[in-house]
Amino acid sequence: MLNPHLWPDTARLEAGQLWVGGVALPALAEAYATPLYIIDEVTLRGAMRAYRHALARHYPAPSRVHYASKALLNIAVAQVAQQEGLGLDLVSAAELLVARRAGVDMTSIHLHGNAKSDAELHRALDWGVGAVVVDNLDELERLIALSAGHPQPQPVLLRVAPDIAAHTHAHIATGAADAKFGFPLAALPVAIERILAAPGLHLRGLHAHIGSQIFELGQLAATVQVLVAALAQIRAQYGVTLEELSPGGGLGVPYTDAMPATDIDGYAQALAAATQQACAAHNFPLPLLTVEPGRSIIARAGVALYRVVARKFAADGRLLYLHVDGGMADNIRPALYAARYTALLANRADAPPTAPVSVAGRYCESGDILLRDAPLPAAQLGDVLAVAGAGAYTLSMASTYNMSPRPALLLLNAGQVQVIQRRETEEDLLARDLPLAATETPQSR
Ligand SMILES: Cc1ncc(COP(=O)(O)O)c(C=O)c1O
Ligand SMILES: N[C@@H](CCCC[NH3+])C(=O)O
Numbered sequence: 001m002l003n004p005h006l007w008p009d010t011a012r013l014e015a016g017q018l019w020v021g022g023v024a025l026p027a028l029a030e031a032y033a034t035p036l037y038i039i040d041e042v043t044l045r046g047a048m049r050a051y052r053h054a055l056a057r058h059y060p061a062p063s064r065v066h067y068a069s070k071a072l073l074n075i076a077v078a079q080v081a082q083q084e085g086l087g088l089d090l091v092s093a094a095e096l097l098v099a100r101r102a103g104v105d106m107t108s109i110h111l112h113g114n115a116k117s118d119a120e121l122h123r124a125l126d127w128g129v130g131a132v133v134v135d136n137l138d139e140l141e142r143l144i145a146l147s148a149g150h151p152q153p154q155p156v157l158l159r160v161a162p163d164i165a166a167h168t169h170a171h172i173a174t175g176a177a178d179a180k181f182g183f184p185l186a187a188l189p190v191a192i193e194r195i196l197a198a199p200g201l202h203l204r205g206l207h208a209h210i211g212s213q214i215f216e217l218g219q220l221a222a223t224v225q226v227l228v229a230a231l232a233q234i235r236a237q238y239g240v241t242l243e244e245l246s247p248g249g250g251l252g253v254p255y256t257d258a259m260p261a262t263d264i265d266g267y268a269q270a271l272a273a274a275t276q277q278a279c280a281a282h283n284f285p286l287p288l289l290t291v292e293p294g295r296s297i298i299a300r301a302g303v304a305l306y307r308v309v310a311r312k313f314a315a316d317g318r319l320l321y322l323h324v325d326g327g328m329a330d331n332i333r334p335a336l337y338a339a340r341y342t343a344l345l346a347n348r349a350d351a352p353p354t355a356p357v358s359v360a361g362r363y364c365e366s367g368d369i370l371l372r373d374a375p376l377p378a379a380q381l382g383d384v385l386a387v388a389g390a391g392a393y394t395l396s397m398a399s400t401y402n403m404s405p406r407p408a409l410l411l412l413n414a415g416q417v418q419v420i421q422r423r424e425t426e427e428d429l430l431a432r433d434l435p436l437a438a439t440e441t442p443q444s445r
Contacts, residue, residue: 020038045080160185161185175210306324322376330395331398
């Protein structure tokens with residue numbers, strides 16, 4: 001009954017209750033309050049290993065997997081990634097700090113971003129990140145200046161806009177020539193000449209990322225072909241053989257029964273084959289192949305739990321909406337991308353679905369609808385709604401809209417529960433507020 005492509009590996013139903021990681025989720029909702037997010041450690045580690053093993057199996061030269069932390073980052077998740085032999089793709093000073101506090105090896109980090117600040121570039125240089133992925137010429141000029149006095153040359157990759165329009169939601173397609181990210185192919189020579197002349201920088205390779213939630217492996221293979229052709233061109237023009245090729249992340253995951261399954265092995269095979277073919281065609285040595293999956297590593301490991309707190313009925317008695325105690329502040333994806341999800345009642349998972357019902361979040365927006373026309377049993381007040389595939393781009397994009405504390409995050413494994421991020425408190429929310437200075441009010445003058 002549970003679709004294994006949507007729910008964590010350890011998910012099972014027992015006497016109508018949803019269990020994950022050896023723990024009954026309704027009891028967790030009671031003990032830790034809702035909304036609540038859980039991560040199944042077995043599923044998370046399994047996906048990380050699947051990527052590493054699949055690349056090692058299909059690609060005959062060195063490869064690396066960097067977890068794209070924007071999908072979900074905290075100290076514990078960074079530690080798991082490090083333990084599993086993954087590097088990290090990071091995009092901000094505070095993400096670098098999380099990695100540092102987690103004890104992550106800085107040389108396994110790539111710093112991305114189209115608008116990096118000087119402070120972020122400084123931190124990357126001072127802490128010795130594995131590579132800065134340079135997005136544009138303005139950033140490059142600042143990096144050249146900042147790196148000038150550094151003892152070791154800073155490795156850099158150049159982000160290329162490969163002019164490939166990925167078939168995904170427009171908001172998350174990033175590979176078109178006019179997308180905001182990266183150098184158009186024709187603009188690469190200027191950047192390369194600047195880097196080759198900069199003593200503080202070492203040009204190590206090329207990067208592209210065409211978007212997220214992509215199922216067409218052909219588009220990812222095409223990205224590799226563009227990058228290898230550019231590597232060959234650089235060798236011909238400048239006599240340098242760059243050693244790293246990073247075609248980004250982006251492998252899609254299913255959120256509903258109707259969507260295709262995630263195929264990590266097929267993805268690795270397609271990328272490895274495309275790289276080998278392109279390198280053979282250009283007589284180019286196989287580079288280090290670095291991939292950056294985010295969603296396909298953590299989405300399915302995560303489940304979100306909400307409590308049904310109220311309902312809306314039509315005049316004829318039809319149930320129209322279940323109102324739950326979370327919504328767009330902890331998961332903006334339905335409102336932002338019309339994303340669909342799959343859910344069940346974690347405390348009555350064996351009750352047959354009745355008429356489709358929508359699940360409304362608690363925030364002051366009509367667009368705050370977590371699920372539209374979901375096949376759920378007629379819910380009672382107090383029921384616990386479990387949403388599958390909730391690990392990626394939910395908590396990492398969470399807000400405190402309507403002054404709502406962000407949910408706690410638990411790591412579950414073999415019946416053990418670890419709080420890896422506590423629930424935000426009201427005091428946390430108010431901690432930045434400062435009252436008006438005690439002066440006369442303008443009216444009283
Ligand atoms: C540069 C870069 N790498 C990797 C990723 C990870 O993408 P995904 O979570 O779809 O694997 C992203 C996000 O789309 C990204 O911007
Ligand atoms: N936030 C997007 C993915 C963006 C990927 C970041 N480059 C989503 O939830 O689908």
